[in-house]
Amino acid sequence: KQEVTQIPAALSVPEGENLVLNCSFTDSAIYNLQWFRQDPGKGLTSLLLIQSSQREQTSGRLNASLDKSSGRSTLYIAASQPGDSATYLCAVGTDNYGQNFVFGPGTRLSVLP
Amino acid sequence: DTEVTQTPKHLVMGMTNKKSLKCEQHMGHRAMYWYKQKAKKPPELMFVYSYEKLSINESVPSRFSPECPNSSLLNLHLHALQPEDSALYLCASSQGWDYPPDTQYFGPGTRLTVL
Numbered sequence: 001k002q003e004v005t006q007i008p009a010a011l012s013v014p015e016g017e018n019l020v021l022n023c024s025f026t027d028s029a030i031y032n033l034q035w036f037r038q039d040p041g042k043g044l045t046s047l048l049l050i051q052s053s054q055r056e057q058t059s060g061r062l063n064a065s066l067d068k069s070s071g072r073s074t075l076y077i078a079a080s081q082p083g084d085s086a087t088y089l090c091a092v093g094t095d096n097y098g099q100n101f102v103f104g105p106g107t108r109l110s111v112l113p
Numbered sequence: 114d115t116e117v118t119q120t121p122k123h124l125v126m127g128m129t130n131k132k133s134l135k136c137e138q139h140m141g142h143r144a145m146y147w148y149k150q151k152a153k154k155p156p157e158l159m160f161v162y163s164y165e166k167l168s169i170n171e172s173v174p175s176r177f178s179p180e181c182p183n184s185s186l187l188n189l190h191l192h193a194l195q196p197e198d199s200a201l202y203l204c205a206s207s208q209g210w211d212y213p214p215d216t217q218y219f220g221p222g223t224r225l226t227v228l
Contacts, residue, residue, distance in 0.1 A: 034216060043117075043203055043219035044156070089155055099144055099169065099207070101217070103155035 002027045004092050004104035012110040013080055021075040021107045023090035028068045032093040034101065035064050035075050037086045044089065048075070080111045116140075117220035119204050125226045128194060134223045136187040136204030143209030144168075145187040146217065147179060150201045162187060163209060194227045201225075 003026045013019055023033070032051045036044040048057045048064040050073070056065040063076040073090055087108045091101040117138045126132050136145065144163045148156035161169035162181040176198075178190040187204060201224055205217040 036219075041201065041222070041224065043119075043221045044205075044217075045219070046216040049216045099146070099161050099163065100158065103157075105155050 002030075002092055002094055002102045004090060004102050006088075006090060006104040006107050008107060009105070010108040010110075012112060014112050015080060015082060017080050017111075018076070018078050019080055019109075021077070021088050021090075021109070023073040023075070023104055025071045025073075025092045025102075027094075028071050030068065030092045030094065031096055033064075033066055033073050034091045034093070035062075035073075036089045036091060038089060038106070039086050047088075077109075080109075082111050082113050084111050085109055117204055117206055117218050119202075119220035119223050121223060122221070123224045123226075125228065126191065126194065127228050128196070130194075131190070131192045133191065134189040134202055134204075134225075136189075136220055137185055138206040138218070139185055140206065140218065141184075141208075142206035142218070143184055144207045145181065146205040146207075147187070147189050148203040148205065150203055150222070152200075156203055160189075191225075194225075196227050199225055199227045 005024045007022045034049045035047045038044045050057050050066045061078040066073045087106040089106040091103045094100045120135045147159040150156040159173045160179045165181045176193050180188040201222045203222045204220040207217045208215050
């Protein structure tokens with residue numbers, strides 16, 4: 001059974017810092033991996049989707065990497081801003097239809113002005 | 114329009130009530146999902162509808178009954194719920210199985226409280 005963990009559970013940084021969030025999964029036979037952002041009490045917003053054949057994806061200040069063989073993904077946020085404060089979840093796609101994702105517990109990020 | 118809408122935003126119900134949650138999307142997506150999320154926990158998949166047919170049911174109790182009347186609409190009927198069913202219920206949609214695996218678009222959720 002696929003298990004997804006995220007480290008750290010919570011992170012507080014001053015504005016402007018670059019930071020890295022980590023995601024680990026136990027079964028390397030994945031189809032894709034997504035990073036989501038969730039604001040308190042709200043739905044999820046997809047940030048980046050990496051297909052299993054890809055090594056990384058970039059969007060603005062965000063860069064996500066994927067190493068299937070080691071069961072790891074990282075989300076790099078450059079020049080953090082207070083508006084980046086949210087919970088970041090990684091989700092591993094376990095079927096070829098893109099319908100079944102296993103979510104990690106998330107990292108709660110606070111960016112202080 | 115890349116929006117998934119959910120109604121109501123908040124719902125308080127007693128254990129003997131019958132209520133329904135509604136989800137709608139107009140992106141032409143053919144897969145729709147219900148997730149349950151408890152506080153400070155990740156979302157847990159409940160049901161998946163693919164082309165209006167139930168394709169995944171993650172052993173959810175029968176007091177939760179999903180319905181997909183058409184490709185744009187997804188309902189979750191609730192009956193005889195327990196207080197531990199209180200959670201944020203999230204709806205999502207994606208293109209469908211005959212497309213390359215793609216992102217899921219999530220609605221804002223319905224905050225359900227069972228008294």
